[in-house]
Amino acid sequence: MKNIKIIKNRSDIGAGTRGADMGIDAIEIAAINSKNDYFNRFDFEDVKTENEAIYNEIAAATEYKNPYAKRIDSILRQCTRLSEHVATNIKDDNFPIVISGDHSSALGTISGIKAADAQKRVGVIWIDAHADIHSPYTSPSGNIHGMPLAAALANDNLDCQVNEISEETAQLWNKMKQIGVPDIKVQAEDVVYFGVRDTEEPEDKQIDKLGIKNYKVAEVRYRGLEICVNEALSKLSNCDVIYISFDVDAMDCDMVSYGTGTPVPKGFEPEEIIVMIRQIMASKKVACVEFVEVNPLLDFKGNKMAETAFRILEEMTDAIQKLY
Ligand SMILES: [Mn+2]
Numbered sequence: 503m504k505n506i507k508i509i510k511n512r513s514d515i516g517a518g519t520r521g522a523d524m525g526i527d528a529i530e531i532a533a534i535n536s537k538n539d540y541f542n543r544f545d546f547e548d549v550k551t552e553n554e555a556i557y558n559e560i561a562a563a564t565e566y567k568n569p570y571a572k573r574i575d576s577i578l579r580q581c582t583r584l585s586e587h588v589a590t591n592i593k594d595d596n597f598p599i600v601i602s603g604d605h606s607s608a609l610g611t612i613s614g615i616k617a618a619d620a621q622k623r624v625g626v627i628w629i630d631a632h633a634d635i636h637s638p639y640t641s642p643s644g645n646i647h648g649m650p651l652a653a654a655l656a657n658d659n660l661d662c663q664v665n666e667i668s669e670e671t672a673q674l675w676n677k678m679k680q681i682g683v684p685d686i687k688v689q690a691e692d693v694v695y696f697g698v699r700d701t702e703e704p705e706d707k708q709i710d711k712l713g714i715k716n717y718k719v720a721e722v723r724y725r726g727l728e729i730c731v732n733e734a735l736s737k738l739s740n741c742d743v744i745y746i747s748f749d750v751d752a753m754d755c756d757m758v759s760y761g762t763g764t765p766v767p768k769g770f771e772p773e774e775i776i777v778m779i780r781q782i783m784a785s786k787k788v789a790c791v792e793f794v795e796v797n798p799l800l801d802f803k804g805n806k807m808a809e810t811a812f813r814i815l816e817e818m819t820d821a822i823q824k825l826y
Pocket of ligand 1: 631632647
């Protein structure tokens with residue numbers, strides 16, 4: 503049985519709104535308030551953050567130079583650090599559960615999975631309201647939490663270029679693609695989306711061009727969750743390992759909570775996420791999972807988003823303990 507390792511990555515500098523760095527603590531408080539000793543049961547590691555980049559004048563000057571990839575120098579360091587934590591734990595035969603702030607971290611996690619064994623083909627199941635496949639060349643906001651998949655695929659989508667980026671941004675962005683291993687981490691055919699429903703035009707074109715399958719909420723309900731997850735797993739059957747990236751905004755904000763940076767209605771129910779993740783876990787191919795974008799500062803239902811995330815985390819951990 504693998505030893506579970508919780509990796510706490512309290513970083514929110516890839517988001518446009520502050521507070522996702524507190525998501526981990528909100529999840530821990532959800533556990534404490536339900537008298538659950540979850541966070542005492544497992545080993546954990548804290549990843550050093552760069553969150554001071556928000557206040558630091560030098561970093562602010564860099565932000566001015568990189569408007570289409572805000573705080574990219576700090577995010578590059580943060581993702582590199584997270585990548586090292588993930589790679590070390592996988593090499594030690596641990597099962598890393600990464601709890602991050604904003605979703606830019608996923609690039610670090612994927613890079614770490616690839617760095618642990620570059621020969622292994624990595625499949626990605628991306629459960630999210632957003633496609634996160636912008637590059638600095640296409641992003642309307644310049645927030646890097648919308649870009650991790652583009653960096654992992656090493657695909658800038660230049661056909662849809664909107665922004666003229668600086669030389670500095672271009673160089674740092676290329677370094678983002680080199681974290682962990684110098685090559686691309688994931689092939690487009692090995693990526694599957696669940697629940698993506700809030701995209702911009704350059705992303706739509708890129709998803710079409712790369713042929714990435716998106717299991718929309720309506721399709722999943724119409725065809726059946728089990729059938730869709732089975733189909734996704736068979737699409738990834740040539741992958742040696744699978745990474746699950748769970749952005750809590752995949753869930754329906756009206757039904758669950760607005761405690762996340764970019765809430766979107768008409769998403770999944772928590773129960774659907776639990777069934778989905780349990781079925782993916784049953785493939786016994788999952789090497790790492792990540793939870794992101796819980797922002798308790800935006801939650802007007804108390805701590806509901808973190809409580810929901812914790813419930814999913816517990817179910818998922820139970821599946822890991824039984825199967826890995
Ligand atoms: Mn996301």
